[in-house]
Structure formats: structure tokens, C-alpha cells
Amino acid sequence: MKHLLINLVSRGTEMNFVGFRSDVRTLDEPTWLTKNTMAAGFKTAEPLEYHRSFLKENCRPDGRELGEFRTTTLNIGSISTADGSALVKIGNTTVMCGIKGELANPPVDAPNKGYIVPNVDLPPLCSSRFRPGPPGERAQAASQFIADVIESSAVIQKEDLCIVKGKLCWVLYCDIMCLDFDGNLLDACLIALLAALKNARLPEVTVNKETEAPEVNLESRRSLNIHKHPVGASFIVFDDSIMIVDPTAEEESLSTATITVVTDEEERLCALHKPGGTSLSGEKLQNCISRATTRHKEVRKLIDKVIQSAKTPK
Amino acid sequence: MPSSLSAQNKNKRRQFPATVFWFSLGIVMEVCGSSSPTLREFGCEQNLLSRPDGSSSFVQGDTSVLAGVYGPAEVKVSKEIYDRATLEVVMQPKVGLPTVRERAREQCVRETCKASLLSTLHPRSSLTLVLQVVHDDGSLLSCFLNSACMALMDAGLPMSCLFAGVTCAIDTDGQVITDPNAAQEKESRALMTFAIDSTERRVMMSSTRGSFTVHELQQCIAVSQKASDKIFQFYRDSVRRRYSKTL
Numbered sequence: 197m198k199h200l201l202i203n204l205v206s207r208g209t210e211m212n213f214v215g216f217r218s219d220v221r222t223l224d225e226p227t228w229l230t231k232n233t234m235a236a237g238f239k240t241a242e243p244l245e246y247h248r249s250f251l252k253e254n255c256r257p258d259g260r261e262l263g264e265f266r267t268t269t270l271n272i273g274s275i276s277t278a279d280g281s282a283l284v285k286i287g288n289t290t291v292m293c294g295i296k297g298e299l300a301n302p303p304v305d306a307p308n309k310g311y312i313v314p315n316v317d318l319p320p321l322c323s324s325r326f327r328p329g330p331p332g333e334r335a336q337a338a339s340q341f342i343a344d345v346i347e348s349s350a351v352i353q354k355e356d357l358c359i360v361k362g363k364l365c366w367v368l369y370c371d372i373m374c375l376d377f378d379g380n381l382l383d384a385c386l387i388a389l390l391a392a393l394k395n396a397r398l399p400e401v402t403v404n405k406e407t408e409a410p411e412v413n414l415e416s417r418r419s420l421n422i423h424k425h426p427v428g429a430s431f432i433v434f435d436d437s438i439m440i441v442d443p444t445a446e447e448e449s450l451s452t453a454t455i456t457v458v459t460d461e462e463e464r465l466c467a468l469h470k471p472g473g474t475s476l477s478g479e480k481l482q483n484c485i486s487r488a489t490t491r492h493k494e495v496r497k498l499i500d501k502v503i504q505s506a507k508t509p510k
Numbered sequence: 511m512p513s514s515l516s517a518q519n520k521n522k523r524r525q526f527p528a529t530v531f532w533f534s535l536g537i538v539m540e541v542c543g544s545s546s547p548t549l550r551e552f553g554c555e556q557n558l559l560s561r562p563d564g565s566s567s568f569v570q571g572d573t574s575v576l577a578g579v580y581g582p583a584e585v586k587v588s589k590e591i592y593d594r595a596t597l598e599v600v601m602q603p604k605v606g607l608p609t610v611r612e613r614a615r616e617q618c619v620r621e622t623c624k625a626s627l628l629s630t631l632h633p634r635s636s637l638t639l640v641l642q643v644v645h646d647d648g649s650l651l652s653c654f655l656n657s658a659c660m661a662l663m664d665a666g667l668p669m670s671c672l673f674a675g676v677t678c679a680i681d682t683d684g685q686v687i688t689d690p691n692a693a694q695e696k697e698s699r700a701l702m703t704f705a706i707d708s709t710e711r712r713v714m715m716s717s718t719r720g721s722f723t724v725h726e727l728q729q730c731i732a733v734s735q736k737a738s739d740k741i742f743q744f745y746r747d748s749v750r751r752r753y754s755k756t757l
Contacts, residue, residue, distance in 0.1 A: 333613055340614035348700075348720045424721075453625070455716075464721045472621020472705070475712035478731060485724055 244450055251438050258287075258444065263487060265442040266380075268495070270387065270502045272395040280396025280420075284388040286442065288378035290322075293388035294371050295396040299410055302358060302365040310357020310365035314342040316372045316385055323377035323445065334381075341469060342372065342385055345458055349426035349466035352393065356421050359401050364410055366398060379444040382456050382469075386428040391499050395506075396420050426466045427495045428458040429488035436474045441487060455481075457488035461496065547688040547737040549676075550649075554657070554748055556664040562640075564665025568657035571691055572647035575654055577661035581637035595629040595637050601654070602642045615717075619654055622705045622715045626659075628668040637667070648691040649677035651703040651717060656741065663749065672708040674741035675715075676734035677701065680726055688737050702730050706738035708745075 239246045239257075250257050260266070266287030275281035278294035285291075302309060316338040318326045326332060331339075346352070357366040370392065372385050397417035401410050432443040432451035440447060448454065453473020458466040465485065470476070550571030559565035562578035582595055589596045599620040601612045608616075623639065639661065641654050655675030662669060679690040679698035687694055695701055700720030707714050713731060722730075 333617060336610045336613040337617045340610045343610075344719060348718070350721075453621075460721065464723055465718070465727060466721045468702070468716045468718050468727065470713065470716040471618045472623070472715045473625050475625070475707045475710065475714040477710075477712055478728065481713065481727075481731075482724075485727075 243446070247434065247447065247450060251434060251440075256440065256447070260442075262438070262440050265491065265494075266444075268387070268498060270391055270498055272391050272502055272506055278392075279398055280392045280394075282388045282391035282395055284384050284391065286380055286384050286387075287444065288376055289380055289384050290374070290376040291381070291384040291388045292373050292375055293385070293392040294373075295392045296369045296371070297396070297398045298367045298369065299359075299364060299401065299412075300367045302362060306354070307362035308358050309354035311367040312343075312346050312352060312354065312357075312370065313367060314346060314370040314372065314389065315339050316342060316374070316381075318374050318377065318381075322374040326377070337471070338381060338385060341382060341456070341467070342370075342389060345386065345426050345428075345467050346389075349424045349458070349460055351390070351422060351424050351426055352420055353423055359410070360403055363408075364401070364403065368393075368396075377445060379446070379448045380430050380442050383428045383430050383442070386426060386458065387495055387499070390422075390425060390427070391502070393420055394422055394499065394503055424460045424466075425492075425496055425499075426458050426460050427488075427492040428456050428467075429484070429491040430454065430456045431484050431487075433474055433476065439480060439483065441491075455484055457484050459485070459488045459492045461492070463489055463492075547686075547733045547740075549689040549737055549740060550691070552656075552689075552741075552744070554660050554744075556660055556748070556752065562661075562665075564661045564663070564667070566657050566660035566664055567644070568653055568660055570649055570653050570656070570689060572645055573649055573653045573691075574644035575650070575657040576642040576644055577654075577657040578640045578642075579637065579661045579665040579667070580640075581665070581667075582632040582635035583638075585634060585636035589636065590634050593630060593633050595627070595632040595635045597624050597627065597629065597637045597639065599623065599639045599641065599658075602640065604643045604646065615651055615654065618651065618705075618715055618717055619658055622655060622673055623658055623662065625714060626669050626671050626673055626707065627662065628670055631668050646692065648693075648695045649675075649689050649703075651675060652677040652689070655703075655705050655715070660745070663745070670709075672742065672745060673705045673714055674708070674738040674745075675703060675705050676737045676741070677703045678730040678733055680720075680722060680730070684726075686726075686730055686733050688733055700726070702727070702734075704731060704734045706735055708738075708742050711735045711738060 255261060269285045271283040273281060274283045275294050279297045280295035281293060283292050316335050318335040320326050320328050359365055370389055372388055374381060397419050400413045400416045403410050432440050432447060433453040434440055434451055436452050456469040460466055552570045555567045557565060558567055559578055562580055564579040567576045585596050597620055599616045601608055601616045603612060639658055652675030655673060659673050677689055679687045679694055680700040681687060681698050700722040702718045704713050705715035
């Protein structure tokens with residue numbers, strides 16, 4: 197792969213940096229170093245052409261194939277102060293999710309339900325493209341997407357969060373924070389959310405009959421009832437035709453369209469989110485859906501394995 | 511209002527008459543039977559505001575949206591893109607301030623318009639699309655898309671294709687309802703909105719709510735593509751009617 201990589205890059209440089217190359221050659225550097233320096237220059241000056249030269253050979257600058265996800269790692273229970281938490285890494289993209297339960301009065305229009313409040317935060321820490329201040333459009337759109345997925349997939353039935361009908365219920369604050377932004381935010385957020393929900397253990401609450409005050413027993417905790425497992429797979433369209441899965445931030449910025457498909461374990465779709473961009477044929481959409489179902493199995497296996505290993509004492 | 515300005519406005523009106531054109535599907539439905547998707551009665555008025563460079567009001571049943579386009583105009587340096595125009599979409603709800611939901615919809619409409627507009631023809635300039643909800647009775651996102659497309663057409667901005675928004679709801683019996691009203695939306699098991707492009711009838715935008723099977727998705731896309739034909743025909747008829755008067 198490395199050989200192919202250098203080969204491609206050098207072909208590109210010949211086209212674009214004829215003058216520049218002679219300059220570099222005067223330096224007495226080993227050939228591979230010269231080529232790397234030029235590759236970096238090529239990448240900065242002509243990012244689109246740089247990516248095209250790789251995609252022509254059915255591979256990507258980081259050595260992946262077009263349908264290949266980056267390595268996904270998962271860690272659960274990393275925040276001890278939260279009721280449930282998870283840390284997910286997809287390549288460089290790092291997302292953390294913490295679940296905090298609070299007691300509240302149920303909504304008036306649905307007295308037998310609780311609340312789930314997701315929030316996605318993209319702090320300036322995670323990428324230079326995000327500024328401090330109120331959440332930007334990207335963060336707001338992501339929050340809305342996560343809320344929609346929770347609603348449509350019914351990952352948790354809101355009735356389960358009710359403690360006393362019309363009087364007391366749980367509010368689950370699902371705070372998702374991106375620590376390192378390198379593309380494919382939505383997939384990472386969904387995995388983090390699902391793993392954190394599976395990890396969450398809420399204390400038992402009883403209502404004192406005399407004073408009607410809720411009493412929380414922190415000693416006995418119960419895990420949540422997870423009904424569905426929504427897992428997402430994101431794709432981008434490059435040059436109106438080439439489909440790539442799991443894009444990096446750079447690939448995302450060069451794409452002409454993005455698609456996120458969320459599936460559950462029954463192979464039903466919970467969301468087909470394509471916010472504009474170039475149009476896609478039904479056949480391509482079908483390809484995305486079938487890739488998303490295989491991805492669902494992979495992620496499901498990963499989550500189960502991590503939860504199992506967390507349970508067994510070391 | 512100063513008299514000279516109102517006189518100017520009147521003049522403008524006379525030169526480019528606002529076209530009101532209603533498209534009733536009552537007759538079409540009878541002819542085609544149940545095989546063709548039924549949309550609520552829809553209509554559009556273009557060039558109804560004097561200040562924007564393009565404006566339209568799109569009505570689908572009781573849902574109504576007003577759209578205005580400004581541009582190409584000067585752009586803030588921080589938002590300038592060196593090789594294309596910067597498109598901004600602002601959505602105003604009927605009451606209150608825009609919420610997170612509006613921001614997510616703004617993103618959907620903006621990316622759809624971006625893909626159809628030939629924004630490279632106006633580099634370093636700004637395009638602003640303002641969408642105001644007049645009344646929401648279901649299928650709001652599709653109404654946003656349709657009014658946006660009509661307003662962009664009215665502004666005379668170069669576009670590579672037109673687009674039409676169609677909303678489909680799947681009810682508890684598994685029946686597909688196109689262009690549902692608010693009550694039908696509420697009762698539905700799943701709700702999908704697609705933007706279909708005019709050149710190849712492909713899916714430009716998709717936004718869904720609820721869970722559904724792959725087969726149901728394909729069914730809804732097929733129905734939306736069929737329904738989009740009617741909207742494109744309406745676009746064509748209304749533009750033809752409008753310019754037949756001025757030319």
C-alpha cells in the first residue's frame with residue numbers, strides 16, 4: 197500500500213509542481229522524504245486533485261478502501277460522577293457521552309412519560325473550525341438529529357422513565373461532547389449515546405407516603421431497559437459519483453453530499469438523513485443501506501463485548 | 511410611505527404582474543384513479559414583495575410559506591468564499607424565535623439550494639433566502655422547499671436544476687399518504703420528506719421521522735417521484751403563464 201501511495205503522489209506532483217520539484221531536488225534529501233514533502237505541498241495546494249488521484253485507484257489517502265471504516269474503539273463507565281458514560285473513538289474522532297438522571301414533574305400532555313434531553317457540544321477544543329460562544333449550526337443540527345433518532349427508534353420507551361404517574365419522572369440528560377473532530381461526528385455520537393445508555397444505572401426512587409417526598413436509594417441501582425439499538429453509518433459523495441464511508445474531516449469538507457443511515461437490529465431504518473447535496477439514485481441508496489446493516493452488526497458486537505468485559509471482574 | 515416610492519412600486523407591479531395561479535387536482539384525481547399520488551390543492555404567487563430580488567408564497571392545503579431572496583449582494587469578509595457565492599437560509603417560525611428544529615431544517619434547505627444553484631457564477635457574493643411560516647398544517651418542510659425554489663426562480667438566479675419537496679406519511683395500516691396535513695402527520699407511524707431534482711428525478715434531500723422498512727422507503731421514494739412530476743408541471747405552467755403576459 198505504501199508503495200502505491202508514494203507512486204500516486206509522485207505522479208500527481210509531476211503534473212502540478214514541475215518548478216517546485218526542481219527546487220526540492222537541490223536539497224540533498226533521500227527520495228522518500230522529498231516525495232513526502234511534495235505530497236504535503238500537493239495536498240495543501242490542490243486538495244481535490246490530491247484526493248481524486250487516490251480515489252482513481254480505489255483507495256484513500258489514509259490507506260483505507262472506499263467502504264472501510266476506521267478503527268472504532270469504545271470505553272464505558274469512564275466518568276464516575278455520571279450515571280452512565282462512554283468514550284468512542286473512530287480513527288481520530290473522539291466523542292464522549294455522559295448520562296445524568298434528574299427527577300422532575302412529567303409533562304402535562306403525557307403524564308406517564310419521562311424526558312430524554314440530548315445535547316451535542318462542539319467546543320473550540322475539538323477543531324479550529326468551531327468558535328467559542330453559543331452552539332453553532334453544526335452542533336444544533338447534530339443535537340436535533342440525535343433527538344430525532346431517539347424519538348424514531350424508541351431506544352428507550354419514555355414510559356419506563358415515569359416513577360409516579362403525573363407526579364414524578366426521570367429526566368435523562370445525555371450530554372455528548374466532541375473532544376477531537378475528524379469527521380463522521382454523527383456515527384460516533386450515536387455509538388457513544390447507545391453505549392452510555394447501556395452503561396447507565398439509575399438509583400431506585402420511592403415516594404414517602406406521608407410527606408410525598410421522593411426518597412432516593414443510591415445503594416440499589418438498576419440499568420435502563422434498552423428496546424432498540426440504533427447504529428448509524430455515514431457516507432459522503434465525492435465528485436457527484438464516488439461513495440465513501442466514514443469520511444474524515446478533510447474528506448467531508450470536499451464532499452458534494454453527505455448521507456447518514458441509521459438502522460436497528462430488525463433491519464428497519466430509523467433515519468435516512470441526507471441534508472441536501474447532489475442527488476442520488478435508488479441503487480446507490482440501497483448500497484448505503486446494506487453497508488449500514490453490516491456496520492450495525494459490527495458495532496453491536498463491539499458494544500456487547502465491551503459491556504461483557506466491564507461486567508467480569510478483573 | 512412617501513408617494514414617490516409607492517408610485518414606483520405600482521410601476522414595478524405593472525411591469526411584472528404578480529401571477530396567481532391555482533392548480534386543482536380534483537379533476538386529475540378522478541381521471542387517474544388511485545394509482546396517482548394525491549396532493550392537497552396547491553398554489554403559488556411570485557414576485558409579491560417589492561424589496562427582495564425574488565419572492566414567492568407557496569400554499570399546500572392550509573400550509574403556507576412566504577419566501578424572499580436577496581442577492582447576489584455584497585458579502586461579509588468573514589463569510590466570503592473565493593470561488594462561489596455564500597448562501598444563507600433564515601427560517602422564521604410563525605411565533606417565537608427560531609429553535610434547534612428550525613436550524614436543522616435551515617441546513618436541509620440550504621444544502622439543497624446549494625446543490626441546485628450555480629453559485630460559482632457569482633463568486634465572493636452573498637445570497638440570502640428568508641423563509642417565513644405563514645401557517646403550518648403539515649408537510650412544512652416540503653412547502654419550504656417548494657417556495658424556496660419558486661423564489662430562486664423569481665430572483666432569476668442561475669440553477670442547474672429545479673427541485674420539488676414531497677412529504678409522505680405511512681399510517682398505522684401501512685398506507686402511504688402524500689402531502690399529509692398536521693392531523694395525519696401526528697397519527698402516522700413514519701414521516702419522510704424528500705427533495706426530488708427535476709433532471710433525473712433523483713433524491714436530493716431526505717429527512718425522516720419514525721422507523722420503517724427498506725421496502726417502505728422505496729415505495730415512498732417512488733410515490734414522491736411521481737408526485738414531483740405534478741409539481742414540476744405546475745412550475746412550468748405557472749412560469750409559462752407569467753411570462754406569456756410580459757413578453
